[in-house]
Amino acid sequence: MNVVVVGAGTMGSGIAYSSAASGHIVTVVEQDQKLLDQGMRRVDDYVERNLSRGHINKEQASKIHSNVKGTVDFAKACHNADLVVEAVFEDPRIKEQVFATLDKVCPKNTILASNTSSISISKIASATKRPQHVLGLHFFNPVPTMKLVELIKGERTSPDAVKAATTFVETLGKTVVQSADKTGFIVNRALMPFINESVKLLEENVATRDDIDKAFLLGTNHPMGPLQLADFIGIDVVLSTLKVLEAEFGQTFTPTPILEQMVKEGKLGRKTKKGFYDY
């Protein structure tokens, strides 16, 4: 398939790598040449990492390199696209602009997917004249490792678009679960309050950090405890996701004060080497 990835940040670079590694022809689009160079370096880093870990060999690495190109020219990138995956900033205004542009420059049957975590797919689709070809493909970070993609149907998404997008995801060796177009979809809707409650257990001195994590490692066979997981996701991401859910569904999702405090102190988890744990 000819796949276009718009935005080569954390998620876009992973989606580009995974698509190219599965044999798709990928064009990455960024806002300017500097950001494009940075994004292409992220894709290269995935190639190097997977090569050094023995997940791919040299021949596969050079095939992946030859499968991915970058450009800042939307029209050039999209002229023969079968599928576009948008992974730009989580801002409805920017996403709607991007989709309006994509609608103009892509062939009329191109499927347009958004990696949004919280913005309504129907709203994004309404920026185009092809809402039947618009859907959500919500990948998880880091994309090359994580096997799940949530597929979100908008009000007017067609069964054919769902089928084509599902087939694409399966070519990446990943599995689709379908969710209605409701804030948080499946995973974040249930995971974020779980993490929040786990932090409350710590705040209320019900249990220690290590015992909370151990409880879920051993009591429910989770591979990682909730506080470890919060550090992995990023405390800032957990906080902002809870706020989005709170705005939609009310105080069940109100973030506990510790999370606000940690973000103020720059304790964002693994990425700042300090969170519930030190790294």
Ligand SMILES: NC(=O)c1ccc[n+]([C@@H]2O[C@H](COP(=O)([O-])OP(=O)(O)OC[C@H]3O[C@@H](n4cnc5c(N)ncnc54)[C@H](O)[C@@H]3O)[C@@H](O)[C@H]2O)c1
């Ligand atoms: N980071 C995560 O863990 C995660 C997980 C699932 C979904 N998401 C979603 O994925 C999307 C991207 O998140 P991210 O963490 O990769 O963000 P990021 O900030 O790392 O990357 C966004 C990229 O989009 C580019 N961009 C912005 N506007 C653009 C435009 N008009 N044209 C081309 N490129 C443009 C930026 O230059 C930047 O490189 C968001 O919608 C986010 O909610 C993120």
